[in-house]
Amino acid sequence: MSQDNYYFFNEIFWMSLGLIGLLLLGYATGNPWFLFSLGLLAYIFWHLRQLTRLIFWLSKNELDMPPDAGGFWGDVFRHLYRIQRHNRHRQEKLLVVLNRYKESTEAMPDATLILGRNWEIEWFNSKCENYFDLKKKQDIGQPFTNLIRSPSLLAFIEKQSSKNKADAKLDDMGSSQKTLELPSPDNKRILSIRLIPYGNKYLLIARDVTSIQKLKTMRRDFVANVSHELRTPLTVISGYLETLEDHLKDEPVYTNSIHLMQQQSHRMCHIVEDLLLLSTIEGNEQRVLKNDFIDMDALIMMLKKEALVLSHGRHSITAESSGLKWLKGDRNELQSAFSNLVSNAIRYTPEGGLINIKWFIDANKQGCFEVQDDGDGIAEHHVERLTERFYRVDVGRSRDTGGTGLGLAIVKHVITHHQGKLIIDSRLGLGSTFRCEFLQKMMK
Numbered sequence: 054m055s056q057d058n059y060y061f062f063n064e065i066f067w068m069s070l071g072l073i074g075l076l077l078l079g080y081a082t083g084n085p086w087f088l089f090s091l092g093l094l095a096y097i098f099w100h101l102r103q104l105t106r107l108i109f110w111l112s113k114n115e116l117d118m119p120p121d122a123g124g125f126w127g128d129v130f131r132h133l134y135r136i137q138r139h140n141r142h143r144q145e146k147l148l149v150v151l152n153r154y155k156e157s158t159e160a161m162p163d164a165t166l167i168l169g170r171n172w173e174i175e176w177f178n179s180k181c182e183n184y185f186d187l188k189k190k191q192d193i194g195q196p197f198t199n200l201i202r203s204p205s206l207l208a209f210i211e212k213q214s215s216k217n218k219a220d221a222k223l224d225d226m227g228s229s230q231k232t233l234e235l236p237s238p239d240n241k242r243i244l245s246i247r248l249i250p251y252g253n254k255y256l257l258i259a260r261d262v263t264s265i266q267k268l269k270t271m272r273r274d275f276v277a278n279v280s281h282e283l284r285t286p287l288t289v290i291s292g293y294l295e296t297l298e299d300h301l302k303d304e305p306v307y308t309n310s311i312h313l314m315q316q317q318s319h320r321m322c323h324i325v326e327d328l329l330l331l332s333t334i335e336g337n338e339q340r341v342l343k344n345d346f347i348d349m350d351a352l353i354m355m356l357k358k359e360a361l362v363l364s365h366g367r368h369s370i371t372a373e374s375s376g377l378k379w380l381k382g383d384r385n386e387l388q389s390a391f392s393n394l395v396s397n398a399i400r401y402t403p404e405g406g407l408i409n410i411k412w413f414i415d416a417n418k419q420g421c422f423e424v425q426d427d428g429d430g431i432a433e434h435h436v437e438r439l440t441e442r443f444y445r446v447d448v449g450r451s452r453d454t455g456g457t458g459l460g461l462a463i464v465k466h467v468i469t470h471h472q473g474k475l476i477i478d479s480r481l482g483l484g485s486t487f488r489c490e491f492l493q494k495m496m497k
Contacts, residue, residue: 376414
């Protein structure tokens, strides 16, 4: 017999036993139904009394011992007391966990907000009071978009909202802003904003990147200033070397030395020019993108002609173009970036190698510019660092071929500025593929 049936039949047994006893006693005294009714009323009254005691006991907030009761109601009181005590222990444990969570979130170095589906503020830590000038007593429940008057932030939030409604995941393209940098309301710091959707809510994280931005600005200004200062003396040195070469061309002893100095001078000039270009691109990343419409068919053919001139017949060069014809952006920047990839392929592909220049639309309807070669390839541990400044896989080979170590860094910045991404796929001994992917909205 199950436990619930046991309680039921046990109570029926004792109630029946009591009523039958009263009925027999009534027959002995001549009033059977009177005693039976009296016993039944007493039984009902006892249940009502125990029910009243239960309600009164449950209405108390304190965890008191249950009232004394026998039989069926004694078991009820004991079970309820055990459940109440168990729930009280659980509440205490949850309270401890909640307090620890609050302490940990308050100790977070970043400002953190939880926003509802309509951007109402549900919770935020103390950092938000400093970063966004929020007040817990009056701003909880208020729409975050009404409290922060920043057009760029509102546009960023609206963009994420539309993506969430369309159930579109954030991709890794440059156009899918995972973070937004903007000044705080008091203009005392630069904040990096990240918005993470989960369920029907959003987690907004703001990090103070003021010191990082200052360091980047200092580095960019330093590089630009040093490059400007180096340009003039290098130009003077190059001029004097040309003059010396003309006057000492009949002196074999000096000709070789002058030629080597000219090579190093020209290499330094290329480095200075690349540094200035990179500083210009980095300094203008927030500028409005030009809307030149670039004929990709013509550009691919022009790049092939340049490649043939650079190769001097040492490589087999092919070019093909398919899909949408026009790419929107800065013509000079994109042409320079694509030329850089093509010249790198020629520079680092051995004689007799195959180089393919290609423009096409991939399965995701993204425009792709691709340069593929069957050269020596690059080891996997080098690939991630190829776009770093002055990073070289083979320093000696790079110097021999005239590389500055800045080309791919420039390419990456240009492609990112055009809301695209640079993908490098290379394996040692199997060649390399450099692909620039652009969003569909950048094409026509």
